[in-house]
Amino acid sequence: MNIHYVKEKELFHLQALNTSYIFRIVNGYPVHLYWGSKLQHDDSLSRLMDYPQQSWIDRLPQEYPQYGSGDFRHPSYQVQLEDGSRVTELVYQSHRITNGKPRLQGLPAVYTESDEEAQTLELELKDPYSGLNVILLYSVFRDHNAITRSVRFEHSGESPVRIVRALSASVDLFDSDYEAFYLAGAWTRECHIQRRAIGPGTTRIESRRGASSHQLNPFMALMRPNTNEDHGEVYSLSLVYSGNYTAEAEVDQYGSTRFSIGLNDFDFSWKLEPGESFQTPEAVMVFSGEGIGGMSRTLHRLYRTRLVRGSYRDRERPILVNNWEATYFNFDAEKIESIAKAGAELGIELFVLDDGWFGKRNDDTTSLGDWVVDKNKLPKGLSDLAERVKRLGLEFGLWVEPEMVSPDSDLYRRNPDWCLHVEGRRRTEARTQLVLDLSRQEVRDYLFESLSEIFTTVPITYVKWDMNRNMTEIGSAEYPAERQAEIAHRYMLGLYELLERLTGRFPQILFESCASGGGRFDPGMLYYMPQTWTSDNTDAIERLKIQYGTSIVYPVSTIGAHISAVPNHQVERITPLTTRGDVAMSGNFGYELDLTRFTDEEKETVKEQVSLYKNIRSLVQQGDLYRLKDPFQGNETAWIFVSEDQAEALVFYFRVLAEPNVSHKRLRLKGLNPEYRYVMQDSEEVLTGDSLMSFGLTVPRLPGDFTSTWFWLKRK
Secondary structure (H helix, E strand, O other): OOOOEHHHOOOOEEEEEOOEEEEEEEOOOEEEEEEOOOOOOOOHHHOOOOOOOOOHHHHHHEEEOOOOOOOOOOOEEEEOOOOOOOOOOEEEEEEEEEOOOOOOOOOOOOOOOOHHEEEEEEEEEEEOOOOEEEEEEEEEEEEOOOOEEEEEEOOOOOOOOOEEEEEEEEEOOOOOOOEEEEEEEEOOOOEEEEEEEEEEEEEEEEEEEOOOOOOOOOOOEEEEEOOOOOOOOOEEEEOOOOOOOOEEEOOOOOOOOOEEEEEOOOOEEEEOOOOEEEEEOOEEEEEEEEEEHHHHHHHHHHHHOOOOOOOOOOOOOEEEOOHHHHHHHOOHHHHHHHHHHHHHHHHEEEEOOOOOOOOOOOOOOOOOOOEEEEEOOOOOOOHHHHHHHHOOOEEEEEEEOOEEEEEOHHHHHHOHHHOOOOOOOOOOOOOOOEEEOOOOHHHEEEEEEEHHHHHHOOOOOOOEEOOOOOOOOOOOOOOOHHHHHHHHHHHHHHEEEEEHHHHHHHHOOOOEEOOOEOOOOOHHHHHHOOOOHHHHOOOHHHHHHHHHHHOOOOHHEEEEEEEOOOOOOOOOOOOHHHHHHHHHOOOOOEEEEEEEHHHHHHHHHHHHHHHHHHHHHHHHOOOEEEEEOOOOOOOOEEEEEEEEOOOOOEEEEEOOOOOOOOHHHHHHHHOOOOOEEEEEOOOEEEHHHHHHHOOOOOOEOOOOOOOEEEEEEEOO
């Protein structure tokens, strides 16, 4: 049993794999008591967790705090009633405990494959004055050290209400001795680690861009100041959502901390009619007593096995070549076939045709929305090109950017009101494109039918789904004035509906999401697309920080990583092909350059890389990741992939700049079985797991800048 209820104390004890979460009802309010390492459940726990009656709600550590009745900290929700008042008071009505985990209507969420994997608590709260019911959902996992939370608003009153704030999870922690830990950046500089002490007031991260964003990922953790990769307490919240969000840590006058995550209330409201309901996105809560690494591995296993879906969830991902940096818009069928032929000779498995194959797309100013092949470039059509690639022994993949429309397109000329816009106002263009209004059913139907026509007639096994700008003039011609603040969220619900239809109809296609790289790398997209193009920055040295930071939350099986040409197209750096390969092989491996331009020596190196990755990719994509050296802290980066049975491990080590007059470095490993004996591949050396973790491996001298090496260990 995962959820215990003590009736006489009105106490709820939720037990995940190694975590306990406890709250009780006090004066009708759900009051938080504990979140941390797993506790035994017995009578002494109920006595220990007895909470004194409080007359002043501002002191109560609440589970879902409200606005207007005496709590002056930030609320979890706020509702405006028809009379203009904004005060509601939710009190406990009932609860229900069930086996399994229900799906969230219209939203992505972590799932179970059998009811034995989890239990769910539905806690019903009610505001008698307005008739608003709020259901707090908690799901607790048997095999994962995680708890999920979300909220369902149900309106049984007689007049409509307007939801103006609706978070997914809130926890009141009893002190403020924490540091905030989150991922920040920009285009080509995603997921850089940030860590700073919290103090009186609010530490807040958010997106107001209509997407989860390059700038701040929808994840925040609070940790003790002495916490590091392997030791210390971490409390983390990750939101399964791809649009505007907020995560906040507010320290109050008494030194307690309110920690929350959910939909951003900026420019948001939702009209709820009598009889209607509204569901918030899901928040994933992970406590780790084993530092940042312990938190990461919990999220990795949960997201890899119970968020990602479909036939590719547990399958090895193909090695691909993408023609974008090789040709940009300037290609024809013969050029594409020559790159594919070179790829086949090197052992590559998939060719991906990027932007420029449709409409009159010779640059980025035209044709988005016109999903018909450009016969000037491909006179015999897309199917002919795909068949030519397949005859070479490669699968065929395709780039699309369905959520956008070019003003210079047949689609826009036919339907100028199909984009997000406010009538009479300027329509801001970014990359010479506008955002289609996916809140509208006819827009989604057009995209579904257009893309289905391509996916049905062309032998495609991979689709790169791009999204290259954020929302402006967020309005819809389809909805009345009173619902315009719903459009950003309705857009996301529409996108999820479209993706559900497409992935359901084409289960044979491996979908990869992209938003100018990592602009929408979030759990919501991973529910539909099991991997993401991590960054448009393909420079190996920049990728050390990007991929290291991304791995804080996301499993390696979701991280797209390619070798590109030098000088690198983003930073002009010249990096050895071997180093570029070692970085890219630490994710879903591929190439993004003109393979026909390789020298004979480079071809041999690439053949070795491809051969190696085919042997190690199940370990990289499905193994446990332990981070060994932090690129944000020094000149070195290292990580190790360990198989679930600890019988195999692969270590990658990177050094950015050469150092004069230094001794040999030792690299202490993690995650091995201390009692196992390991054989170093390509040698006969046998080393014990305990010595590798306590004494470490000796790193050979590496000449020059931007160098790397790897070690492959197997149990003897």
